[in-house]
Amino acid sequence: MSGTKSKVRFFRGPELLASVKISSKTPFAQIAENAGVDIPTNCTSGNCGTCLVRLINGLVKLPEPLPPGLDEYLVDQGGILSCCLVPEDDCDIDIIPPL
Numbered sequence: 001m002s003g004t005k006s007k008v009r010f011f012r013g014p015e016l017l018a019s020v021k022i023s024s025k026t027p028f029a030q031i032a033e034n035a036g037v038d039i040p041t042n043c044t045s046g047n048c049g050t051c052l053v054r055l056i057n058g059l060v061k062l063p064e065p066l067p068p069g070l071d072e073y074l075v076d077q078g079g080i081l082s083c084c085l086v087p088e089d090d091c092d093i094d095i096i097p098p099l
């Protein structure tokens, strides 16, 4: 998908915080930071779960096996780790984690 543009929108609940067009595979937390949206991160390597957010719409490829910061329950709730996962298509993200 290199060269194609995806649109990533960040929400806090119903409130739209930012809408960004991206053309390279950038982790959500980095996209958010560039857009001035604050998502807390800690390990930035998929281990701690600090950067958990909720995917409302869109496509994200999950690593197999799941990183330590995610489990099947969280995935069922739309949970993704924003420090290390990237949008594969247009994505809407709620920065309130599914906990």
Ligand code: FES
Pocket (backbone or CB within 6 Å): 040, 041, 042, 043, 044, 045, 046, 047, 048, 049, 050, 051, 052, 069, 081, 082, 083, 084
């Ligand atoms: S910051 Fe630790 S899992 Fe993302």
